[in-house]
Amino acid sequence: MDQTAPTDLEAAVVALGCFWNVEAAFGALDGVVRTTVGYAGGQAPDPAYATLGDHAEAVRVEYAPARLRYTALLDRFWSLFDPTLTPAKRRYQPPARAPERRAGGTGAGLTGRRRRAGRAGRAC
Structure with missing residues (x-):
């Protein structure tokens, strides 16, 4: 656990x-x-990257509300959202059951979590 968080x-x-x-x-x-x-x-x-099935890749963002407003998270979300992408990244979907693209939100927790410290990301 991060003692300074x-x-x-x-x-x-x-x-x-x-x-x-x-x-x-x-x-x-x-x-x-x-x-x-x-x-x-x-x-x-227990989904895995190679067997994602009908799950969506998601990110849980923990933030300090005294330093960052929820509306700023929404602004970042909408700046990244591209409604022209093919629905639901079909490469992960069973062909007969590909659901519509999920737009995300403040849903329940994540399954198959992998915690990452730091701010560096990897390109897909």
Whole structure:
């Protein structure tokens, strides 16, 4: 556990396709303390990158509300959202059941979490 992190954090979960670019974009915001990548939604109890199925790649963003407003997170989300992308990254979907693209939001937690410290991301 990070002993220097503030204790009065709030969290939001966003899904915009590949989590690496999204993690970097949100992690670079002043006031973001920690990001965690994982998978949201879907039916498999323990999804993995190679067997993503009907899950969405998602990022949990923990932030200090005294330094960063939730509306700033929404602004970053909408600046990254591209409605022209093909629905739901079909390469991860069973062909007959590809759901519509998930736009993300402040949903429940992530499954198959992988915690990442720092702000560096990896391109997809």
